[in-house]
Amino acid sequence: MGAPSTLESTKTNTSIELSGAEAVIKSLIHEDVDLLFGYPGGAIMPVYDALYNYQNELKHILTRHEQGAIHAAQGYARASGKAGVVIATSGPGATNLITGIADAQIDSTPLVCITGQVISQLLGTDGFQETDVIGISMPVTKWNYQVTSAEEIPEAIAKAFYIARSGRPGPVLIDITKDAQFAQLNFDYKKCESIRSYEPIPTTDQNSLKKAAELVNNSKKPFMIFGQGVILSGAEKELNQVVEKTGIPAASTVLGLSALPTTHPQYVGMVGMHGNYGPNLLTNECDVLIAVGMRFDDRVTGDLKRYCKQAKIIHIEVDPSEINKNVRCDIPLLGDAKEVLQSLLPLVNSNTHPDWIDEFEKCEKIEFEKIVQKEFFPKSDQISMGEVLNKINNITKGDSIVVTDVGQHQMISCRYAQYNYSRSSITSGGLGTMGFCLPAAIGAKLAQPLRQVIAIVGDGGFQMTLQELGTIKQFGIDIKIIILNNEFLGMVRQWQELFFEKRYAHTEMQNPDFIAISKGYGLESKKVSKRDELNNALEEMLSFDGSYLLEVKVGKEDNVFPMVATGASVSEVRLE
Amino acid sequence: MGEIKTYTISIFTENHVGLLNRITIIFTKRRLNIESLNTSESEIKGIHRFTIVVNVSEETVIKLVKQIEKQIEVVRAFYHIDEETVFQEIALYKVHTNTIVNGIKVESLIRDNHARILAIENDFIIIEKTGRKEETNDLLKKLEPYGIMEFVRSGRVSVTKPLEHMGSLLKIK
Ligand SMILES: Cc1ncc(C[n+]2csc(CCOP(=O)(O)OP(=O)(O)O)c2C)c(N)n1
Numbered sequence: 001m002g003a004p005s006t007l008e009s010t011k012t013n014t015s016i017e018l019s020g021a022e023a024v025i026k027s028l029i030h031e032d033v034d035l036l037f038g039y040p041g042g043a044i045m046p047v048y049d050a051l052y053n054y055q056n057e058l059k060h061i062l063t064r065h066e067q068g069a070i071h072a073a074q075g076y077a078r079a080s081g082k083a084g085v086v087i088a089t090s091g092p093g094a095t096n097l098i099t100g101i102a103d104a105q106i107d108s109t110p111l112v113c114i115t116g117q118v119i120s121q122l123l124g125t126d127g128f129q130e131t132d133v134i135g136i137s138m139p140v141t142k143w144n145y146q147v148t149s150a151e152e153i154p155e156a157i158a159k160a161f162y163i164a165r166s167g168r169p170g171p172v173l174i175d176i177t178k179d180a181q182f183a184q185l186n187f188d189y190k191k192c193e194s195i196r197s198y199e200p201i202p203t204t205d206q207n208s209l210k211k212a213a214e215l216v217n218n219s220k221k222p223f224m225i226f227g228q229g230v231i232l233s234g235a236e237k238e239l240n241q242v243v244e245k246t247g248i249p250a251a252s253t254v255l256g257l258s259a260l261p262t263t264h265p266q267y268v269g270m271v272g273m274h275g276n277y278g279p280n281l282l283t284n285e286c287d288v289l290i291a292v293g294m295r296f297d298d299r300v301t302g303d304l305k306r307y308c309k310q311a312k313i314i315h316i317e318v319d320p321s322e323i324n325k326n327v328r329c330d331i332p333l334l335g336d337a338k339e340v341l342q343s344l345l346p347l348v349n350s351n352t353h354p355d356w357i358d359e360f361e362k363c364e365k366i367e368f369e370k371i372v373q374k375e376f377f378p379k380s381d382q383i384s385m386g387e388v389l390n391k392i393n394n395i396t397k398g399d400s401i402v403v404t405d406v407g408q409h410q411m412i413s414c415r416y417a418q419y420n421y422s423r424s425s426i427t428s429g430g431l432g433t434m435g436f437c438l439p440a441a442i443g444a445k446l447a448q449p450l451r452q453v454i455a456i457v458g459d460g461g462f463q464m465t466l467q468e469l470g471t472i473k474q475f476g477i478d479i480k481i482i483i484l485n486n487e488f489l490g491m492v493r494q495w496q497e498l499f500f501e502k503r504y505a506h507t508e509m510q511n512p513d514f515i516a517i518s519k520g521y522g523l524e525s526k527k528v529s530k531r532d533e534l535n536n537a538l539e540e541m542l543s544f545d546g547s548y549l550l551e552v553k554v555g556k557e558d559n560v561f562p563m564v565a566t567g568a569s570v571s572e573v574r575l576e
Numbered sequence: 577m578g579e580i581k582t583y584t585i586s587i588f589t590e591n592h593v594g595l596l597n598r599i600t601i602i603f604t605k606r607r608l609n610i611e612s613l614n615t616s617e618s619e620i621k622g623i624h625r626f627t628i629v630v631n632v633s634e635e636t637v638i639k640l641v642k643q644i645e646k647q648i649e650v651v652r653a654f655y656h657i658d659e660e661t662v663f664q665e666i667a668l669y670k671v672h673t674n675t676i677v678n679g680i681k682v683e684s685l686i687r688d689n690h691a692r693i694l695a696i697e698n699d700f701i702i703i704e705k706t707g708r709k710e711e712t713n714d715l716l717k718k719l720e721p722y723g724i725m726e727f728v729r730s731g732r733v734s735v736t737k738p739l740e741h742m743g744s745l746l747k748i749k
Contacts, residue, residue, distance in 0.1 A: 134594060139601050143648045144594075163648055197590050197651040321642035 015188035020150035021046035021181040024114065025054050027157035030189045033085050035076065035446060037061045037069035039096075041089025043116030043129060046181035048087075061446065061475060064467035066093050068439040070100025071465070074109050075443025078426045079401060081234070083110040083164045084443065090117045091129030094175070095136065099433055101171045102140040106430030107255060108232060110169035112160045113137075119179040120148040133175050142170030150183035154190070162192035167200025168319040169232060202320055204335035204343065212314045212331045213347030215288050221356045222248045223286035223311075225271055225279075225300075228255035228429075229293015229318060229337045236260070236422045238341035239292065245345065247352040249360050251279035253294045255429040258419035262398060268360040271570075273299045274411035277371075277562045278363030280573040283308050285359070292316045293337045296326040297430065306569035316340045370575045371561050375412075382555035383531055385409055385484050389416035391538050392454065392482075400452040401426065401444050405437035405461030408490040411560045413456045423448075435464030441479045442471055452480065452542070459485040459511050469521040472547050480541050481549040483514055486556050494559045518549040529553035578633035582611070583655045584663060584734045585641060587626040588618055590649040599626060599650075602643045608632060612665070614731035623651060629732050656736055663734030667712035668694070669703040669719055670726035682722060689715045700725060 018026065024047050028036065038060060040048045051060055063069040066088045073084025088097055094115040104111045118127040134146050143163045147156050153176065160172045216222055230239050236259050243250045243260065249268045250260060260267050269276030271283065283289070289311045294300070301307040304326060315329040316337055323332040333340050375386025389412055398418030403426040404410040410427055419425055426444050428436040441455035462483050472479060489507040496504050518525035524544060528537045534552065541548045562573045589595055596615065603610050611629040618625035630637065637655045644653040673696070686693065691705035705715050712729055
């Protein structure tokens with residue numbers, strides 16, 4: 001048996017008779033779920049009916065769209081480290097989850113999605129609100145399963161949680177026919193602790209560990225890139241120890257942000273398309289690259305043929321299919337990042353690399369002069385996005401959770417936001433899903449009620465899920481929303497400017513009155529367009545007790561730099 | 577990218593509805609053609625065996641096998657080149673009965689090609705040949721002049737040559 005659950009006392013050998021729907025609820029409670037997100041409908045109504053009796057044990061957040069529910073569950077999972085839980089009805093309810101499931105799959109977020117399905121006799125008849133959600137979700141789930149009889153429910157849910165949380169986490173989906181929800185079963189819950197065909201954590205080869213340590217110890221210019229794997233395995237402390245003992249400069253991927261505090265002296269910034277100048281450029285200068293819990297996404301590597309060819313590469317990774325997938329690796333260290341780093345620590349020598357770190361600092365100076373300075377202290381009257389982030393940092397000192405949407409404001413936030421604690425940066429990395437921010441911020445706040453959650457969103461992405469303002473109001477969720485309004489689909493416009501001869505095809509937007517909208521939802525709000533109002537407005541918002549929406553008018557045609565253009569090498573990182 | 581070769585991928589799985597779909601998605605997502613596919617039980621109770629043939633580079637087949645093994649219900653997957661396995665396909669040919677009655681040639685064709693007559697009906701006979709693709713194709717060509725009403729060939733089934741059989745590598749507790 002696993003860790004005793006809160007209901008251990010009710011779990012006796014003599015099982016109790018329940019409906020399938022109630023078994024769903026009891027199973028969730030056995031998995032220590034106390035919060036779930038969802039949206040009701042015909043095929044899931046028995047489960048909703050059962051929820052009615054468990055309102056004290058299980059809080060349900062009714063979002064305004066199933067996409068909102070799933071992004072909220074993602075935000076919850078990312079901020080808490082627990083699995084996010086979503087319930088939805090069949091057909092359109094289930095298909096509305098797909099974007100979030102795909103997002104969770106590519107960003108390794110543990111989710112358990114439960115969808116209702118038409119009664120089993122109707123399967124395959126194109127019944128009302130029947131969709132093959134198992135078929136549709138198959139390519140974007142870690143595992144999925146259709147339940148057609150009540151007896152299967154506890155075991156299916158136990159497996160779902162085990163699979164979602166273990167190894168490389170991911171989304172799972174359980175589709176339950178309505179007749180299975182109604183039928184009775186003898187309920188007896190056993191947590192799943194292993195599946196014979198599934199090895200969540202591969203064993204680490206001890207010899208490879210020694211070889212890796214030797215490489216690191218003999219290296220003149222070692223460089224580390226860490227990703228979300230560090231956060232997912234809870235390896236922040238071990239990362240810190242290895243970095244400090246070896247004296248290695250360390251950079252983060254977008255999803256690895258906040259695993260190491262941004263103020264750490266050896267933290268040299270972010271890699272990738274809009275990452276920092278030094279880490280991108282010097283990737284092609286290091287002699288040993290240690291990649292920890294990251295997957296060499298094309299937005300990180302740029303042109304693979306010219307990526308880090310000069311270095312020996314050590315790849316610490318839980319998922320064997322990531323080894324040699326994009327970048328050939330000299331020493332794979334399979335296993336859980338925390339355990340691998342723990343085992344590596346005693347094998348590596350204490351060292352410092354002042355000259356090498358100096359090269360990063362030189363690059364940082366160049367980047368500051370060419371880019372950061374202009375963004376933090378612009379000469380034009382227009383407020384810049386970077387300026388807003390800089391002012392936020394001055395107020396929060398890096399203590400907040402920053403949730404972003406997708407686009408220019410996302411890259412600016414990831415570049416500039418300061419983080420003191422892990423799990424403080426929540427953004428849609430692999431899928432780049434616009435509309436992610438607002439609902440994900442809801443989930444993040446519910447996961448970390450004592451921390452301040454700042455949602456930074458573009459005017460485009462905000463309009464993809466703005467109906468979740470209703471959820472924020474109804475449940476009194478305290479989120480500080482900042483719309484960085486450039487009246488453009490900014491990131492696409494930037495590409496049009498740089499790569500499509502400024503042919504601004506369908507990227508300029510006539511926006512609604514965002515302040516009137518937030519008033520409509522009963523939320524506090526303010527709009528600023530002048531620099532001298534900005535700081536006060538931010539302070540007012542961040543000290544306000546409750547949700548607040550601040551619209552900041554920013555330069556319409558500002559660009560995000562540095563940039564490694566698609567197809568370019570990381571050594572060709574552009575400063576303008 | 578490396579030389580394109582024929583690889584046989586043997587996949588040992590829990591028998592689970594939908595797993596076939598999960599496995600084929602891995603190929604279609606990468607725009608790779610499955611040359612042949614067969615599923616059956618294996619020597620281990622409850623464990624199914626998929627046999628998939630693809631023409632790809634070794635680098636690609638390694639990636640495919642890793643993606644396949646990543647599926648929760650897949651126990652293990654292996655890949656082999658033709659030289660490392662013994663494999664066969666079965667082909668059935670349906671021809672008019674009169675071709676047989678009239679031509680002694682067809683009878684010798686069947687004999688010389690190690691085929692056999694599986695069924696004789698009033699109007700047609702069914703010839704069966706087990707062998708490699710080139711062999712069953714060869715017989716197809718030779719029978720064509722006599723008129724073939726139907727032809728079908730199965731997916732490849734294959735076992736590996738090394739004594740240590742794959743089942744023992746499965747780590748099933
Ligand atoms: C759902 C979705 N549709 C389209 C895109 C493509 N896309 C990426 S960034 C972007 C522009 C985002 O504009 P906005 O939300 O205003 O943010 P900005 O870039 O201006 O900061 C678009 C359309 C996407 N990432 N997601």
